[in-house]
Amino acid sequence: MREDAIGTAGSAAPDCSRDAWWTSAVVYQVYVRSFADSNADGVGDLPGLLAHLDYLGDLGVDVIWLSPVYRSPQKDNGYDVSDYQDVDPLFGSLEQLDELIHAIHSRGMRLIMDLVVNHTSDEHPWFIESRDRTAKADWYFWRDARPGAAPGAPGSEPNNWGSAFSGPAWEWSPARGQYYLHLFSVGQPDLNWDNPEVREAVFEMMGWWLDRGVDGFRLDVINFISKDPALPDGPVTPTGFGDGMPYFSYGPQIHAYLAEMKHRVFASRPGSYLTVGEMPGVTPEQARHFTDRRRGQLAMVLQFDHVALDHAGDKWTERAITVRDLRDTLARWQDALGEEGWNSLYWSNHDQPRVVSRFGNDRYYWRQSATALATVLHLQRGTPFIYQGEELGMTNVPFAAIGSFRDVETLNYYQDATGRLGQHAAVVLRILRRKSRDNARTPMQWSGEPGAGFTDGEPWIPINPNHRWINATSQTADPDSIYGYYRSLIALRHSDPIVVHGAFAVLDIEPPSLYAFSRQLGEQRLDIYANLSDTPAPVGVVEPELGLDDIVLGNYVSGARREGLLQPWEARVYRRRWPAPMPG
Ligand code: GLC
Numbered sequence: 101m102r103e104d105a106i107g108t109a110g111s112a113a114p115d116c117s118r119d120a121w122w123t124s125a126v127v128y129q130v131y132v133r134s135f136a137d138s139n140a141d142g143v144g145d146l147p148g149l150l151a152h153l154d155y156l157g158d159l160g161v162d163v164i165w166l167s168p169v170y171r172s173p174q175k176d177n178g179y180d181v182s183d184y185q186d187v188d189p190l191f192g193s194l195e196q197l198d199e200l201i202h203a204i205h206s207r208g209m210r211l212i213m214d215l216v217v218n219h220t221s222d223e224h225p226w227f228i229e230s231r232d233r234t235a236k237a238d239w240y241f242w243r244d245a246r247p248g249a250a251p252g253a254p255g256s257e258p259n260n261w262g263s264a265f266s267g268p269a270w271e272w273s274p275a276r277g278q279y280y281l282h283l284f285s286v287g288q289p290d291l292n293w294d295n296p297e298v299r300e301a302v303f304e305m306m307g308w309w310l311d312r313g314v315d316g317f318r319l320d321v322i323n324f325i326s327k328d329p330a331l332p333d334g335p336v337t338p339t340g341f342g343d344g345m346p347y348f349s350y351g352p353q354i355h356a357y358l359a360e361m362k363h364r365v366f367a368s369r370p371g372s373y374l375t376v377g378e379m380p381g382v383t384p385e386q387a388r389h390f391t392d393r394r395r396g397q398l399a400m401v402l403q404f405d406h407v408a409l410d411h412a413g414d415k416w417t418e419r420a421i422t423v424r425d426l427r428d429t430l431a432r433w434q435d436a437l438g439e440e441g442w443n444s445l446y447w448s449n450h451d452q453p454r455v456v457s458r459f460g461n462d463r464y465y466w467r468q469s470a471t472a473l474a475t476v477l478h479l480q481r482g483t484p485f486i487y488q489g490e491e492l493g494m495t496n497v498p499f500a501a502i503g504s505f506r507d508v509e510t511l512n513y514y515q516d517a518t519g520r521l522g523q524h525a526a527v528v529l530r531i532l533r534r535k536s537r538d539n540a541r542t543p544m545q546w547s548g549e550p551g552a553g554f555t556d557g558e559p560w561i562p563i564n565p566n567h568r569w570i571n572a573t574s575q576t577a578d579p580d581s582i583y584g585y586y587r588s589l590i591a592l593r594h595s596d597p598i599v600v601h602g603a604f605a606v607l608d609i610e611p612p613s614l615y616a617f618s619r620q621l622g623e624q625r626l627d628i629y630a631n632l633s634d635t636p637a638p639v640g641v642v643e644p645e646l647g648l649d650d651i652v653l654g655n656y657v658s659g660a661r662r663e664g665l666l667q668p669w670e671a672r673v674y675r676r677r678w679p680a681p682m683p684g
Contacts, residue, residue, distance in 0.1 A: 122374045122399055123442065124600045125162035126478075126590050127212075127485045131450045132169055132191050133177060133560065134543050135488055140557035144543070146192035150200050152546075155572065157207045159491060159583070160590035163374065164204060165318050167450060168214045169197070173223050175287035176265075176508050177450075177541075179214075179320060180221035184305045201313045210315035212374055217302045218324045219288040226301075227289050231276045239298050240289050241281035243270070243331070251277070260333045262341025266512040269344065281331075283324060283348070285508050293325040293357055303364040310365070316374030319398075322358070323379040326351030338413060349381040358390070358397040376444060378402045384436030391441035400444040400483060405429050407452055416513060416531055423632045426459065427606065427615045434480055434604040434617075443482030447473060448490045453539040457496035461634055461669065466493055468669035471585040471655035472630045475671035476615050478589040479628050481604045486586065489544050492575055493582040496539040497564045502529060506561045510536040545571040580657070588653055592673075598626050611637050614666070625678035626652070631666035638665050650674045 136148030146169065156164065168178035169191040178188065187194050204211045220227055229235040230242070249256035257270040258279055263286075270279040271286045281290045291298050306317065327348040334342035358377075366373055377390060377398040387401045406429045412419035437443045447455035456462045460469025470493035478484045499505060502514055502525070510532055517523045517531075533539075538561060545567035546553025552567040564570075575581035593599040602619030609616055613633035619626045627646065631637040648661055653673040660667060 120399065121372060122163065122483055124593065125210075125374075125483055126160060126593065127163040127165050127376075127483060128156055128159070128161040129165045129167065129449055129485060129487045131167045131488055131541060133167070134541050134554070136544060136546070137555035137557065137559075140555060141190075142555050142557040142560045143190055144554070145190070146187070146196040146200055150196070150203055153203055153207060153209075155576070157209065158576070159486075159587055160594065161209060161486070163210045163212060163315070165212050165376075165485070166214060168216055170216075173221055173287065175221070176285055177506075179216050180219075180223075180285070180288045181216050182221040182223040182225075185308060198312070205313070210374070211313075212316040212318055212376070213309055213314050214320060215306065215317040216320040217291065218321045219282065219284060219290045222287045222289055226291075231273055231280075233276065236297070238292055238295055240292055241327070241331070242273075242276060242278045243281070244278055259331050259344070260336065260342030261331075261344035262337070262339050265509045266339075266516040268341060283321075283344070285512070290327075291325075294327075294329065294353065299357065299360060299364075303361060306361070306365045307369070310369055310371065310373065315371070316376070316399075318376045318378065318402075320378055321380060322377040322398075323350060323354060323382055323401075324348050326353040326357055328352065345381050349379075350386055355389070355397065359395070362397060375399045376402060380404050384433050387433075388437050388441040391437065393440065393442075400442045402444050402446065402449075402485075403433060405433065407447075410458070416517070416535055418531075418534065421459075423613050423615055426632070430476075430480065430615075431604075431606045431617070434482075437482075443480070444485060445477050445480055445482040446485040446487070447477055448487035448540060449485070450487065450540050451537050452487075453535060453537075454494055454496045455490060456493050457534075457539070459632075462493075462495040465634060465669045466495070467582055468655060468667075469632075470582045472632060472669040472671040474582075474586060474589055475628065475653070475655065475673065476617075476630045476632070478593065479599060479619065479626065479673065480617070481600075481602065481619070484593075487540065491583050491586040492545060492570055492572055494545060494570060495564065495566060496533065497542050497562070499529075499533055499536070499538070499562070502532075504562050505532065505536060505538050507536060507538045507541065510538055543567075547571050547573040585655060592653060596626075597621060598624055602626065609639065613637050614639065620678055623677055623679075625676050627674040627676065628671070629666060629674075630671040631669060634668045636665055636667055637670075646674050646676060650676060 130149055133144050135144040136152050137144050138147035169187050170181045171183035171186045171188045172178045172181050187197050201211055226236055226239055230239045243258035245251040245256040252272040257268050261269040263269040264283055265285045269283055272279055282288050283290055334344045337343050375398045379401045382401055382403050387403055390398045391400055409421045409425050410419050433443055455473055456470040460473055514528055517528045518525050542561055543552055543554035543559050543563050548568045548571050552563045575583035598619050598621040602621040605618050607616035607618055613631055614637055615632055616629045651672050652675045655671045656667055
C-alpha cells in the first residue's frame with residue numbers, strides 16, 4: 101500500500117463520517133450546453149438553468165453538479181479550460197453564476213463545480229508561457245523526440261502511449277522544439293503535478309471557488325494527476341499504441357497529492373464539502389483507500405467497472421452482458437466499500453450512452469426498464485447520480501450521418517477507424533449510434549414542441565425526434581411516469597434511513613435475470629427484486645410471509661402484479677421485519 105504521508109493525521113475535512121450530509125443526498129448532473137437555452141443561440145446557458153431550478157427542486161434533487169462552464173475554446177465542450185476563474189460568455193457571466201449559487205442555496209440545494217485540473221486547454225496562458233519558455237517551463241510534460249528519431253515525425257514520440265481520443269498522446273510543438281503530453285485531445289495538455297507551483301496554483305483556485313460559495317467539486321480524471329516520472333512505454337493494444345494506464349492511473353504520488361489538497365483547500369475552511377473523484381480504471385480496493393473516512397481524501401469516486409462491462413477490449417467494441425455480470429460487478433463495489441468507504445451510484449453521465457437504450461429495452465419496455473434500472477441503482481448503498489434527462493427515460497439518438505455528431509472523441513475515432521484502421525464507414529456509424537458520447541448530449545427534452553422547449557434557435561446538436569412523446573411536460577403531470585417514479589425513489593431515500601445506512605446483501609435467488617438484494621437496519625429490512633429482462637420471472641423462493649401488501653414501491657400498477665411472478669422489467673421493494681417474526 102502506498103504511503104499517505106499527510107493524509108491520516110490532522111483535521112478530517114472533507115467530512116467523511118457516515119453522517120455527512122451527502123450520504124443522504126441525490127446528485128443531478130447538468131450539462132449546461134444541452135440543458136436550457138435562454139437566448140436562442142442554440143446553446144444552453146446559466147440563465148436557462150436558473151429558470152428550471154424548481155423542476156429540480158420538485159424532483160427532490162439535493163446537489164447540482166455543473167459540467168464545466170469556465171472560459172474554454174470548447175474543443176472538448178469545456179473540459180479544456182483556458183481560464184479557471186471566469187465563465188465562458190457562451191454560458192453567461194460570473195455574476196450570473198453567483199446569482200445561480202444564491203438561488204440554489206435559497207432552495208436548500210447545493211452546487212458542485214466540475215474541476216478539470218489533470219490538463220488545461222492549450223490556449224490557457226500557463227501553457228502558452230510554458231511553450232514559449234517565458235515562464236512555467238516545466239508546468240507541463242515536455243520531452244524530446246526518442247533518441248535518434250526525427251523530431252515531429254510519426255513514431256518519434258517520447259513514448260508509445262495512445263491518447264484517449266485516438267492517435268498518439270504526444271504532440272510536437274515547433275515553437276518549443278519538444279513534444280508535450282496530452283492524454284486527451286491535442287488541445288488538452290497534461291499539467292505536471294510534480295511541480296509544487298502547479299499544485300499551489302490549483303489549490304489557490306479551488307479555494308477561490310469555495311470562498312465564492314460552491315459546495316465542492318467533481319474532480320475530472322483526478323487519478324491521472326500523478327505519472328510515473330520515467331513515462332515508460334506501455335503494452336501495445338489493438339489500436340497500435342501503448343496503454344499508459346499502468347503508469348498514470350494510480351501513480352506514485354496520487355495519495356500524497358490528494359492529501360495535500362485536503363489540507364491546503366478543505367481543512368482550513370469551515371464548510372463540509374463534497375468531493376467526487378472521477379477515476380477511470382480504479383479498483384474497489386483503491387477506491388476504499390481514497391474514500392476511507394479516516395483519511396477523508398475524497399467523499400466518493402466515480403468508478404468505471406459496470407460501464408466497461410459491455411466493452412470487448414475498448415469502448416468501441418461490443419460485448420453482450422448478462423444480468424449476473426451486472427449484479428456481480430455492482431455487488432462487488434457494495435461489498436468492498438462496505439463500512440469504510442462510500443460509493444457513488446450512477447448509470448449515466450455526459451460520457452455514457454443513455455442507460456435505457458444500453459442496459460434496458462427502449463423499444464418494448466421503455467418505461468418498465470428505465471424504472472427497474474433506477475430501482476436497483478437508487479436502493480443500493482451510496483449516493484445516486486442522475487444525469488439530465490435520465491429521469492425522463494431519454495434514449496440514444498438515431499443520428500443520421502457523421503455530420504450530426506459533435507464530440508471530439510467521436511469524430512477523431514471516426515476518422516481513425518475509417519482511415520488508418522480501414523473500417524467501412526457504415527459499420528463505424530452503427531457503432532457510434534450505440535456508443536458515442538453524443539447520445540447523452542442532445543438537448544434536454546422539455547416539451548414536444550419544435551426546439552423541445554430547449555431553444556428557440558438552431559440547436560448546437562440535433563434534438564432527438566422522440567422529444568415529441570418523451571418530454572418533461574408530459575411526465576411531470578403524471579405520477580406513473582418515469583419522472584414520477586424517480587421522484588418516489590428519491591422521496592424514499594429522504595424518508596427512510598434504511599436506504600441511506602442499511603447494510604447491503606445480495607439475495608442469491610433464481611432465475612438469473614433477477615437482481616435481488618436486501619438492505620437492513622435494526623429490525624427493518626427492505627428486499628428489492630428486479631427482473632432485468634423481457635421474460636416473466638417466476639420467483640419461487642420469495643418467502644411466504646412476503647405478500648403483495650408488503651410492497652412499498654413498485655413499477656407495475658398493483659392490478660398487474662402477480663404473486664410469485666415478476667413481469668418483464670418489474671421491480672418491487674418489500675418492507676419487512678427482520679429477523680422475521682415466528683409464524684403464529
Ligand atoms: C473526463 C470527462 C470527459 C472529458 C475527459 C477529459 O472523462 O468526463 O468528458 O472528455 O475527462 O477532460
